[in-house]
Amino acid sequence: MSNKLEALRRRKIRxxxxxxxxxxxxxxxxxxxxxxxxxxxxxxxxxxxTLAAASSLDKSLKSDLKTGADVAAASAVGKLVAERAKAAGVTKVIFDRSGYIYHGRVKALADAAREGGLEF
Incomplete structure:
Protein backbone atom coordinates (compact mmCIF):
# COMPACT_ATOMS: atom_id res chain seq x y z
CA MET A 1 0.00 0.00 0.00
CA SER A 2 2.78 2.42 0.81
CA ASN A 3 4.27 1.95 -2.67
CA LYS A 4 1.00 3.10 -4.23
CA LEU A 5 0.81 6.14 -1.96
CA GLU A 6 4.44 6.98 -2.66
CA ALA A 7 3.83 6.73 -6.41
CA LEU A 8 0.81 9.02 -6.09
CA ARG A 9 2.86 11.53 -4.10
CA ARG A 10 5.63 11.53 -6.71
CA ARG A 11 3.14 11.97 -9.57
CA LYS A 12 1.43 14.80 -7.70
CA ILE A 13 4.73 16.66 -7.24
CA ARG A 14 5.68 16.11 -10.88
CA THR A 50 -10.40 29.49 -3.80
CA LEU A 51 -12.58 31.09 -6.46
CA ALA A 52 -15.11 28.26 -6.93
CA ALA A 53 -15.64 24.78 -5.55
CA ALA A 54 -17.97 21.83 -5.98
CA SER A 55 -18.21 18.26 -4.77
CA SER A 56 -20.45 15.25 -4.96
CA LEU A 57 -21.63 16.17 -1.44
CA ASP A 58 -23.34 19.40 -2.57
CA LYS A 59 -27.00 19.41 -1.62
CA SER A 60 -28.08 20.27 -5.16
CA LEU A 61 -26.34 17.15 -6.50
CA LYS A 62 -26.48 14.63 -3.68
CA SER A 63 -30.18 13.87 -4.03
CA ASP A 64 -29.86 13.23 -7.78
CA LEU A 65 -26.81 10.96 -7.57
CA LYS A 66 -26.84 7.27 -6.86
CA THR A 67 -23.32 7.46 -5.39
CA GLY A 68 -20.58 10.05 -5.26
CA ALA A 69 -17.97 7.66 -6.59
CA ASP A 70 -18.93 7.05 -10.21
CA VAL A 71 -18.52 8.69 -13.60
CA ALA A 72 -22.03 10.21 -13.50
CA ALA A 73 -21.22 11.99 -10.24
CA ALA A 74 -17.94 13.27 -11.64
CA SER A 75 -19.72 14.65 -14.72
CA ALA A 76 -22.31 16.42 -12.58
CA VAL A 77 -19.59 17.94 -10.38
CA GLY A 78 -17.67 19.09 -13.48
CA LYS A 79 -20.71 20.90 -14.86
CA LEU A 80 -21.44 22.49 -11.48
CA VAL A 81 -17.90 23.79 -10.99
CA ALA A 82 -17.92 25.21 -14.53
CA GLU A 83 -21.11 27.14 -13.74
CA ARG A 84 -19.68 28.46 -10.48
CA ALA A 85 -16.36 29.40 -12.06
CA LYS A 86 -18.08 31.29 -14.87
CA ALA A 87 -20.17 33.12 -12.26
CA ALA A 88 -16.90 34.09 -10.54
CA GLY A 89 -15.54 35.42 -13.84
CA VAL A 90 -13.16 32.57 -14.65
CA THR A 91 -13.17 30.98 -18.10
CA LYS A 92 -9.57 29.83 -18.62
CA VAL A 93 -7.97 27.44 -16.14
CA ILE A 94 -5.18 24.91 -16.01
CA PHE A 95 -6.17 21.35 -15.06
CA ASP A 96 -4.49 19.85 -11.99
CA ARG A 97 -5.25 16.15 -11.88
CA SER A 98 -3.32 15.89 -8.56
CA GLY A 99 -1.34 12.86 -9.66
CA TYR A 100 -4.39 10.80 -10.57
CA ILE A 101 -4.33 9.04 -13.92
CA TYR A 102 -6.40 10.90 -16.55
CA HIS A 103 -8.98 8.14 -16.81
CA GLY A 104 -12.45 7.34 -15.53
CA ARG A 105 -13.82 9.83 -13.01
CA VAL A 106 -11.04 12.38 -13.52
CA LYS A 107 -11.53 12.36 -17.29
CA ALA A 108 -15.34 12.57 -16.95
CA LEU A 109 -14.99 15.60 -14.64
CA ALA A 110 -12.62 17.33 -17.07
CA ASP A 111 -14.86 16.67 -20.08
CA ALA A 112 -17.94 17.97 -18.23
CA ALA A 113 -16.08 21.11 -17.15
CA ARG A 114 -15.09 21.74 -20.77
CA GLU A 115 -18.70 21.28 -21.86
CA GLY A 116 -19.74 23.73 -19.15
CA GLY A 117 -17.56 26.43 -20.68
CA LEU A 118 -14.15 26.20 -19.02
CA GLU A 119 -11.16 26.28 -21.35
CA PHE A 120 -8.09 24.16 -20.66
Missing part, protein backbone atom coordinates in the same frame (compact mmCIF):
# COMPACT_ATOMS: atom_id res chain seq x y z
CA UNK A 15 2.30 17.36 -12.15
CA UNK A 16 2.32 20.46 -9.93
CA UNK A 17 5.85 21.37 -11.03
CA UNK A 18 4.79 21.23 -14.67
CA UNK A 19 1.65 23.25 -13.91
CA UNK A 20 3.61 26.07 -12.30
CA UNK A 21 5.59 26.61 -15.48
CA UNK A 22 2.60 26.32 -17.82
CA UNK A 23 0.01 28.30 -15.82
CA UNK A 24 0.79 31.84 -17.09
CA UNK A 25 -1.40 33.36 -14.39
CA UNK A 26 -4.41 31.12 -14.96
CA UNK A 27 -6.26 29.66 -11.98
CA UNK A 28 -5.81 25.96 -11.23
CA UNK A 29 -8.69 23.47 -11.45
CA UNK A 30 -7.67 21.00 -8.73
CA UNK A 31 -9.28 17.56 -8.33
CA UNK A 32 -9.39 15.36 -5.24
CA UNK A 33 -10.82 11.89 -5.64
CA UNK A 34 -11.60 9.68 -2.67
CA UNK A 35 -13.10 6.21 -2.71
CA UNK A 36 -16.59 7.59 -2.00
CA UNK A 37 -16.67 11.20 -3.29
CA UNK A 38 -15.04 13.62 -5.74
CA UNK A 39 -14.14 17.23 -5.01
CA UNK A 40 -12.90 20.04 -7.25
CA UNK A 41 -11.73 23.62 -6.66
CA UNK A 42 -10.71 26.54 -8.84
CA UNK A 43 -7.73 28.07 -7.02
CA UNK A 44 -5.94 31.34 -7.72
CA UNK A 45 -2.39 30.54 -6.59
CA UNK A 46 -1.21 34.15 -6.91
CA UNK A 47 -3.67 35.34 -4.25
CA UNK A 48 -4.00 32.01 -2.44
CA UNK A 49 -7.80 32.00 -2.70
Missing amino acids: VRRALRTAANGRPRLSVFRSSKQIYVQVIDDAQGK
Whole structure:
Protein backbone atom coordinates (compact mmCIF):
# COMPACT_ATOMS: atom_id res chain seq x y z
CA MET A 1 0.00 0.00 0.00
CA SER A 2 2.78 2.42 0.81
CA ASN A 3 4.27 1.95 -2.67
CA LYS A 4 1.00 3.10 -4.23
CA LEU A 5 0.81 6.14 -1.96
CA GLU A 6 4.44 6.98 -2.66
CA ALA A 7 3.83 6.73 -6.41
CA LEU A 8 0.81 9.02 -6.09
CA ARG A 9 2.86 11.53 -4.10
CA ARG A 10 5.63 11.53 -6.71
CA ARG A 11 3.14 11.97 -9.57
CA LYS A 12 1.43 14.80 -7.70
CA ILE A 13 4.73 16.66 -7.24
CA ARG A 14 5.68 16.11 -10.88
CA VAL A 15 2.30 17.36 -12.15
CA ARG A 16 2.32 20.46 -9.93
CA ARG A 17 5.85 21.37 -11.03
CA ALA A 18 4.79 21.23 -14.67
CA LEU A 19 1.65 23.25 -13.91
CA ARG A 20 3.61 26.07 -12.30
CA THR A 21 5.59 26.61 -15.48
CA ALA A 22 2.60 26.32 -17.82
CA ALA A 23 0.01 28.30 -15.82
CA ASN A 24 0.79 31.84 -17.09
CA GLY A 25 -1.40 33.36 -14.39
CA ARG A 26 -4.41 31.12 -14.96
CA PRO A 27 -6.26 29.66 -11.98
CA ARG A 28 -5.81 25.96 -11.23
CA LEU A 29 -8.69 23.47 -11.45
CA SER A 30 -7.67 21.00 -8.73
CA VAL A 31 -9.28 17.56 -8.33
CA PHE A 32 -9.39 15.36 -5.24
CA ARG A 33 -10.82 11.89 -5.64
CA SER A 34 -11.60 9.68 -2.67
CA SER A 35 -13.10 6.21 -2.71
CA LYS A 36 -16.59 7.59 -2.00
CA GLN A 37 -16.67 11.20 -3.29
CA ILE A 38 -15.04 13.62 -5.74
CA TYR A 39 -14.14 17.23 -5.01
CA VAL A 40 -12.90 20.04 -7.25
CA GLN A 41 -11.73 23.62 -6.66
CA VAL A 42 -10.71 26.54 -8.84
CA ILE A 43 -7.73 28.07 -7.02
CA ASP A 44 -5.94 31.34 -7.72
CA ASP A 45 -2.39 30.54 -6.59
CA ALA A 46 -1.21 34.15 -6.91
CA GLN A 47 -3.67 35.34 -4.25
CA GLY A 48 -4.00 32.01 -2.44
CA LYS A 49 -7.80 32.00 -2.70
CA THR A 50 -10.40 29.49 -3.80
CA LEU A 51 -12.58 31.09 -6.46
CA ALA A 52 -15.11 28.26 -6.93
CA ALA A 53 -15.64 24.78 -5.55
CA ALA A 54 -17.97 21.83 -5.98
CA SER A 55 -18.21 18.26 -4.77
CA SER A 56 -20.45 15.25 -4.96
CA LEU A 57 -21.63 16.17 -1.44
CA ASP A 58 -23.34 19.40 -2.57
CA LYS A 59 -27.00 19.41 -1.62
CA SER A 60 -28.08 20.27 -5.16
CA LEU A 61 -26.34 17.15 -6.50
CA LYS A 62 -26.48 14.63 -3.68
CA SER A 63 -30.18 13.87 -4.03
CA ASP A 64 -29.86 13.23 -7.78
CA LEU A 65 -26.81 10.96 -7.57
CA LYS A 66 -26.84 7.27 -6.86
CA THR A 67 -23.32 7.46 -5.39
CA GLY A 68 -20.58 10.05 -5.26
CA ALA A 69 -17.97 7.66 -6.59
CA ASP A 70 -18.93 7.05 -10.21
CA VAL A 71 -18.52 8.69 -13.60
CA ALA A 72 -22.03 10.21 -13.50
CA ALA A 73 -21.22 11.99 -10.24
CA ALA A 74 -17.94 13.27 -11.64
CA SER A 75 -19.72 14.65 -14.72
CA ALA A 76 -22.31 16.42 -12.58
CA VAL A 77 -19.59 17.94 -10.38
CA GLY A 78 -17.67 19.09 -13.48
CA LYS A 79 -20.71 20.90 -14.86
CA LEU A 80 -21.44 22.49 -11.48
CA VAL A 81 -17.90 23.79 -10.99
CA ALA A 82 -17.92 25.21 -14.53
CA GLU A 83 -21.11 27.14 -13.74
CA ARG A 84 -19.68 28.46 -10.48
CA ALA A 85 -16.36 29.40 -12.06
CA LYS A 86 -18.08 31.29 -14.87
CA ALA A 87 -20.17 33.12 -12.26
CA ALA A 88 -16.90 34.09 -10.54
CA GLY A 89 -15.54 35.42 -13.84
CA VAL A 90 -13.16 32.57 -14.65
CA THR A 91 -13.17 30.98 -18.10
CA LYS A 92 -9.57 29.83 -18.62
CA VAL A 93 -7.97 27.44 -16.14
CA ILE A 94 -5.18 24.91 -16.01
CA PHE A 95 -6.17 21.35 -15.06
CA ASP A 96 -4.49 19.85 -11.99
CA ARG A 97 -5.25 16.15 -11.88
CA SER A 98 -3.32 15.89 -8.56
CA GLY A 99 -1.34 12.86 -9.66
CA TYR A 100 -4.39 10.80 -10.57
CA ILE A 101 -4.33 9.04 -13.92
CA TYR A 102 -6.40 10.90 -16.55
CA HIS A 103 -8.98 8.14 -16.81
CA GLY A 104 -12.45 7.34 -15.53
CA ARG A 105 -13.82 9.83 -13.01
CA VAL A 106 -11.04 12.38 -13.52
CA LYS A 107 -11.53 12.36 -17.29
CA ALA A 108 -15.34 12.57 -16.95
CA LEU A 109 -14.99 15.60 -14.64
CA ALA A 110 -12.62 17.33 -17.07
CA ASP A 111 -14.86 16.67 -20.08
CA ALA A 112 -17.94 17.97 -18.23
CA ALA A 113 -16.08 21.11 -17.15
CA ARG A 114 -15.09 21.74 -20.77
CA GLU A 115 -18.70 21.28 -21.86
CA GLY A 116 -19.74 23.73 -19.15
CA GLY A 117 -17.56 26.43 -20.68
CA LEU A 118 -14.15 26.20 -19.02
CA GLU A 119 -11.16 26.28 -21.35
CA PHE A 120 -8.09 24.16 -20.66
